Amino acid sequence: MNLVMASPTGLCFGVRRAIGQLESALAEYGNVYSLGSPIHNPQEVERLSRLGLRLVESASDVPCGRVSFVRTHGVTKPEMEALAKRSRVVIDGTCSHVRATQNRAKSLSREGYRVVLLGDSKHPEVRAIMSYIAGDSLVISGKDEIDEGARYERLGVLSQTTQMEASLAAIVAKLILITGEIKVYNTVCRATIERQKSIRLLAPNVDGIIVIGGESSANTRKLVEISESLGVSTLWVELVGELDRGWLEGKRSIGVAAGGSTPDWLINDLTCKLQTL
Ligand code: SF4
Structure with missing residues (x-):
């Protein structure tokens, strides 16, 4: 054969960096508390747990004064604030691509665009990105969810980093027909x-x-x-x-x-x- x-x-560079950060932190502090699974791979999480990684459901589960870790997908703005209040040290493993998408979402909503994010609404990365949007926003999983009868003045379009570029292009092709002004950032990760x-x-x-x-x-x-x-x-x-x-x-x-x-x-x-x- x-x-x-x-x-x-x-391993992509974001996850490789996060694993490196966790290994260093575990060697230095013993236990590190991650809000949700830091990596979508149970075997790797198990290996890190043997080194002292602890998974918690919410920021309030991190014992006060301990070390917390933010996964590559990022966490919501309120979760980040809560972690900062409780933890001695917050190690931020948010991938630079995800951080850039959060910043794009924030600036688009500040500029008055209604943000449309292509992605899975239940995914933690999507929930984290949406938490940085102050105004109107919409998460869609594909072009079929677009209401062709709707009319929009200004749309800012982004994508969850792991979506397909072809899906992003397909939603833009449809949205452009029903929108006065459209601003698109291709935030699919290389x-x-x-x-x-x-x-x-x-x-x-x-x-x-x-x-x-x-x-x-x-x-x-x-x-x-x-x-x-x-x-x-x-x-x-x-x-x-x-x-x-x-x-x-x-x-x-x-x-x-x-x-x-x-x-x-x-x-x-x-x-x-x-x-x-
Ligand atoms: S955004 Fe890209 S590089 Fe970053 S963690 Fe996700 S897949 Fe990896």
Whole structure:
């Protein structure tokens, strides 16, 4: 069996930086409290928990005077304020791309634009971005949610960092027909675009693609969707143990891709296992 790795794949720079920040903080302070899971990969979270990472549901669960951590997706403005009040130190792991999108949202709403954000309304990154908007705003997950009968004076359009550029272009193409003035920022992250592109390049050259990444990882899910949309047999695994021998049968060439929150050690485990098969 021939293994072909997608390139680039695996940890994006935002998650790599956050893991580095957490490892340093855990070595220095012992315990670090993260509001929600810092990385959408349960195995990596488990490894960090053994080093002293503690997950909490809300800022009020961080014991006073301890060290807290803000994940790459960022947290809402009120959550950030609450963390700052309770913690001795707040380590801000918010990715620079996410921070830039929060700032765009803030400035658009200050300039009087109604903000339209392409994304999943339940995703923590989206909730955090929306918390920086003072005026009218709207989260949509795709072009089909746009009411063609509506009329807008000024719209400011942004995207969750892990969405597809094609989806952003599709909503802009529709919104432009019903809006007087439209300002668009392409806030899809380059790391995401490159990983999505690597799947498209891989697909025509392999018999199947294995995508490795956490079930809750939005960017892993997108990789799976792209692979499936290209008509390639696709297997999504979170753990090496989930490799399906039946799926491998008859495939001579297998592509391997990983979401931006999948640690290197998990990718290595998977490729080693595939080689032994
Ligand atoms: S996918 Fe992009 S925006 Fe998200 S953490 Fe990675 S580098 Fe940052």
